Amino acid sequence: MTTVLKLGGSVVTAKDEPETVDREALADAADAVADADDELIVVHGGGSFGHPHAAAHAVSDTEGTHDATGVREIHDAMGELNSAVVEALQDRGVSALPVRPLSVASRDDDGTTTFPGEPIATMLGEGFVPVTHGDVVAQAGAGATILSGDEIVTRLARQLDANRVGVCSTVPGVLDDDGRVIDRISDFETVASALGDSEATDVTGGMAGKVRALLELGTPASVFGPAELGAFLSGDRPGTLVHREQ
Numbered sequence: 001m002t003t004v005l006k007l008g009g010s011v012v013t014a015k016d017e018p019e020t021v022d023r024e025a026l027a028d029a030a031d032a033v034a035d036a037d038d039e040l041i042v043v044h045g046g047g048s049f050g051h052p053h054a055a056a057h058a059v060s061d062t063e064g065t066h067d068a069t070g071v072r073e074i075h076d077a078m079g080e081l082n083s084a085v086v087e088a089l090q091d092r093g094v095s096a097l098p099v100r101p102l103s104v105a106s107r108d109d110d111g112t113t114t115f116p117g118e119p120i121a122t123m124l125g126e127g128f129v130p131v132t133h134g135d136v137v138a139q140a141g142a143g144a145t146i147l148s149g150d151e152i153v154t155r156l157a158r159q160l161d162a163n164r165v166g167v168c169s170t171v172p173g174v175l176d177d178d179g180r181v182i183d184r185i186s187d188f189e190t191v192a193s194a195l196g197d198s199e200a201t202d203v204t205g206g207m208a209g210k211v212r213a214l215l216e217l218g219t220p221a222s223v224f225g226p227a228e229l230g231a232f233l234s235g236d237r238p239g240t241l242v243h244r245e246q
């Protein structure tokens, strides 16, 4: 069983404090991952590491930059967070290894992303747990743009034929206009009015971007909160199930 798990940047960082890891939340998430039996690919988001730097350089998933210093600043910040996540996992005996998108992924001029699956598949075959993250990547005609962890989740899930996809954010699921968790989402329009950006600095579209990306997937994806991470990794479907009717 191959599972792609995204740990939201809003979970593993204090999203309102620049470059601050939420140590307690990261420890809890790493404990849950260490207990999992599935073959896992972990993807984490930017939180207070990637997003403020991206915003400072006016870079988003659609707006690019040719400023190499800025690109490096965003990438280095994500590298710091990635090290913290890999270290927390290795401390618990998980064979976690970093995979840095800037070095392997790219976009063509219409925004289509290429993210090679082979290095990840080989790592999995050797019993490693790849830990990759939203990053800044080169895009033809635009310099470099932000590739969200959510898009990486959908790319890798498709390429590696993942059986399960889970997106752990700070909210217990996708919420409706009254703040209740929506059980199932099969098209964007029905829930569009409730979907917004993140409350913190976020250049990749918050929950709306997440739902849009997950609806592109053939595999059903669960969106849930940190309290349900263990349940998801044990096979449950907590929170909101996002799956376009075929």
Ligand SMILES: Nc1ncnc2c1ncn2[C@@H]1O[C@H](COP(=O)(O)OP(=O)(O)OP(=O)(O)O)[C@@H](O)[C@H]1O
Residues within 6 Å of the ligand: 007, 008, 009, 010, 011, 044, 045, 046, 047, 048, 051, 149, 168, 169, 170, 171, 173, 174, 175, 176, 194, 195, 196, 197, 198, 199, 200, 202, 204, 205, 206, 207, 208, 210
């Ligand atoms: N309808 C909604 N249901 C749930 N959350 C929503 C909704 N509309 C907007 N949001 C916001 O979206 C946020 C989740 O998206 P966000 O991109 O911040 O999460 P993340 O993936 O955990 O973080 P990161 O992008 O840093 O990885 C929530 O914390 C909330 O502020």
Ligand SMILES: C=C(C)CCOP(=O)(O)O
Residues within 6 Å of the ligand: 009, 044, 045, 046, 047, 050, 051, 054, 074, 078, 133, 134, 135, 136, 146, 147, 148, 149, 150, 203, 204
């Ligand atoms: C802002 C950067 C560099 C990463 C964005 O990834 P996300 O938090 O998954 O949207």
